[in-house]
Amino acid sequence: MGLLAFIDSYPGAYLVQSILHSALAGIIVEMALKTWGIRNPRIRQRFLLVVIVFPVFSFPLYQAINPGRMSLSFRMEALLDSSRWLSFHLWGIVPVGAVGLILVCGVTSLVFLFQELLPVVRHTLESRNAWPGPERRGAEDPEAKRVIDMFPGSRPELFVLDDEEAALFSTMGRSGAVYISKGLLRALPPEQVQAAVAHEYAHVQRGRRPVLLVLFLLRALLFFNPVTLLEFRRIVQEDEKICDDYAADLTGRPAALAEALKRLYLTEREEKAGRGKTIMEEMEALESYSHRLHIESRIERLQEGIPSSGKGEWFAAILAGIAVVLTNYYVV
Amino acid sequence: MMGRVYRFVAFAGGIALLVAALKLLNWLPLAAQKDLLKEYRDLEDAREAAGIETVFVPSYFPQNLSWPPSMIWAQGTPFPALLLEFGKPVGKETVLLISQAESESFFPGERIRFLEVKQSVPYSLKGREARLQVGVCPGGETCAGIAWKEGKYHIVVRAKTSPIELIRITESMLR
Numbered sequence: 001m002g003l004l005a006f007i008d009s010y011p012g013a014y015l016v017q018s019i020l021h022s023a024l025a026g027i028i029v030e031m032a033l034k035t036w037g038i039r040n041p042r043i044r045q046r047f048l049l050v051v052i053v054f055p056v057f058s059f060p061l062y063q064a065i066n067p068g069r070m071s072l073s074f075r076m077e078a079l080l081d082s083s084r085w086l087s088f089h090l091w092g093i094v095p096v097g098a099v100g101l102i103l104v105c106g107v108t109s110l111v112f113l114f115q116e117l118l119p120v121v122r123h124t125l126e127s128r129n130a131w132p133g134p135e136r137r138g139a140e141d142p143e144a145k146r147v148i149d150m151f152p153g154s155r156p157e158l159f160v161l162d163d164e165e166a167a168l169f170s171t172m173g174r175s176g177a178v179y180i181s182k183g184l185l186r187a188l189p190p191e192q193v194q195a196a197v198a199h200e201y202a203h204v205q206r207g208r209r210p211v212l213l214v215l216f217l218l219r220a221l222l223f224f225n226p227v228t229l230l231e232f233r234r235i236v237q238e239d240e241k242i243c244d245d246y247a248a249d250l251t252g253r254p255a256a257l258a259e260a261l262k263r264l265y266l267t268e269r270e271e272k273a274g275r276g277k278t279i280m281e282e283m284e285a286l287e288s289y290s291h292r293l294h295i296e297s298r299i300e301r302l303q304e305g306i307p308s309s310g311k312g313e314w315f316a317a318i319l320a321g322i323a324v325v326l327t328n329y330y331v332v
Numbered sequence: 333m334m335g336r337v338y339r340f341v342a343f344a345g346g347i348a349l350l351v352a353a354l355k356l357l358n359w360l361p362l363a364a365q366k367d368l369l370k371e372y373r374d375l376e377d378a379r380e381a382a383g384i385e386t387v388f389v390p391s392y393f394p395q396n397l398s399w400p401p402s403m404i405w406a407q408g409t410p411f412p413a414l415l416l417e418f419g420k421p422v423g424k425e426t427v428l429l430i431s432q433a434e435s436e437s438f439f440p441g442e443r444i445r446f447l448e449v450k451q452s453v454p455y456s457l458k459g460r461e462a463r464l465q466v467g468v469c470p471g472g473e474t475c476a477g478i479a480w481k482e483g484k485y486h487i488v489v490r491a492k493t494s495p496i497e498l499i500r501i502t503e504s505m506l507r
Contacts, residue, residue, distance in 0.1 A: 031347070035346065
């Protein structure tokens, strides 16, 4: 009864409805993307933002419009009344819906904590400290200078790390910069290094906009929401594709970036999930398999050619938006 | 142009399928568990589904009301509850609501909503401690409500009528 009473309360209803609203928004957005054949990552990302942002505000907004939306009468007329599933008792004893919901929210919260929040905090703290190894400006390094000189105009700062391991990353914020190791400069031909660095430049430039921080904060508000967890990852994946497009535009050589991705990420054959492993090892194997699939899809995209923006996206966006708002109103 | 129309129709069809799927999802728990909140035609069926032994119904009705109720809702899970709604013979306007539930949270007050409560006083209803409320409903009509505890049940009666008429109705529910 305590669990059901919580679910019946305002915070409980927010928890339940935000999950349902994001799931439904996710399905509608996916339908719109498929129907209009939208492949441009920049536009896809805007559509996916709806799935993250809308459920944060949908419940309080609907309640403000109609305070009687939680009432029995409204529930009886609703398209989907979550309380039916949450009150559903297996063998008349276990409220499976409510227990299942709490389990899913608990697992999602843990995944968010350990795979997103803590790594972000750790990365922020680490990036405040200087890189432990010696570094120098790209302009002072002859190999790096050759790469930088290929770019027109002014670009974010490039630092060269005195490390034989292949490493390439960027830091965010207003003074964001790209770091590349000596090992990587030697491992790849210059046009591939240039393409990879251009990709990181795109991350630095996108990271300067506060919109990403705001999006992460909104996403963090729904830390318990499994749909938000999955959709946020898709947004991050689309971000990689946006940066690929930027690099391909800047260098004019998408094939070089595809080749660099292959050499950096696909050379080592990853083990498939097999027997005799712990759950954590299985999870890691699954995650690295999913990462590999994502890299492969990026390579395929670069090799096929970057799709231009399709037609009727605004029409699709407006229709999808209306469908998301109207259907979710009747999901309580 | 044809592509645009085709896509619009495909998307609208997809939304229609989604709505149908939601309706199915909404119906499935009712099919699997019989005592979830739903509407009944017969009071006896509703009483059985809710697992309530004694249902408190009035024997007195004002002129504009009559038996049977225009709507009956009942549930056994998560707690037993029963709701009787009486409407005017003409039109769908609800004029009397009687709720009997094990939880205080069960009462669809929005079906006869107080716009303003003018008086809320304790009242002795055939020896029971009740709370009587008198107010105004949307449209300026006089509304009255009374609530008390009868054993393990919370009973709430609300009507678009004067408090005197309401007390007559509720007193006829009790022996």
